[in-house]
Amino acid sequence: MDDTPQSHPPSSSQECHAPTTTRRHVLEISTAALGGAGACALAVPFLNSLRGTQTAIQQAEEESALLDVDVSDLTPGAQKNVIWRHWPVSIQRRTPQMQEALKSAELLRQLRDPYSKARQQPLDAANLYRSLNPEYGVFITVCTHLGCIPTMHDIPGLPSSGGFFCPCHGSQFDGAGRVLQNMPAPYNLPVPPLFFLTSTKLRLGMSKADPHFDINTIQQI
Numbered sequence: 001m002d003d004t005p006q007s008h009p010p011s012s013s014q015e016c017h018a019p020t021t022t023r024r025h026v027l028e029i030s031t032a033a034l035g036g037a038g039a040c041a042l043a044v045p046f047l048n049s050l051r052g053t054q055t056a057i058q059q060a061e062e063e064s065a066l067l068d069v070d071v072s073d074l075t076p077g078a079q080k081n082v083i084w085r086h087w088p089v090s091i092q093r094r095t096p097q098m099q100e101a102l103k104s105a106e107l108l109r110q111l112r113d114p115y116s117k118a119r120q121q122p123l124d125a126a127n128l129y130r131s132l133n134p135e136y137g138v139f140i141t142v143c144t145h146l147g148c149i150p151t152m153h154d155i156p157g158l159p160s161s162g163g164f165f166c167p168c169h170g171s172q173f174d175g176a177g178r179v180l181q182n183m184p185a186p187y188n189l190p191v192p193p194l195f196f197l198t199s200t201k202l203r204l205g206m207s208k209a210d211p212h213f214d215i216n217t218i219q220q221i
């Protein structure tokens, strides 16, 4: 019997072992590479769609900040209410007498800020009418005291300019949204930025004369 250790040929499984390991590494590397490439390939459209979504949201926000209002149905002395950026907005069409009353010395003496010194309006509304066009008064009807909604009401005993009365604590405002002295409300009613698209159609949300006016930066709303 020959005790000499036999040199056995490698089994078929041994033959395949080393090459299999190598292939697996190659496969792992390839898979990782493909996975990375796939992730990158997926990430690009995802980022693009995210950017698209952000742009769409931004566009929607900008569009919602603009509101066109047709005032052709307003007769002199009448008003209409709209909602702009979740705030109630009153649009009055003034009679010539109402426009005159807004300049009356008797009225101006009674007002806390008759010349609109406080930044409660865009520059083109910092005048005696607090409006771009004296025929139309446009105000955010949120009381500058504690935020109640004033209703249209003339100020008794003063020239009739239109006006607002706050039912919560009695603040009174004239037809230009200017608060009387000694009232709980500290500031005039805010005027939103706007301009006229036509003589009877206005656009809320942008002032051409004061394009950087931001309603969120006013003294008080």
Ligand code: FES
Pocket: 143, 144, 145, 146, 147, 148, 166, 167, 168, 169, 170, 171, 184, 185
């Ligand atoms: S909330 Fe208008 S007077 Fe107080």
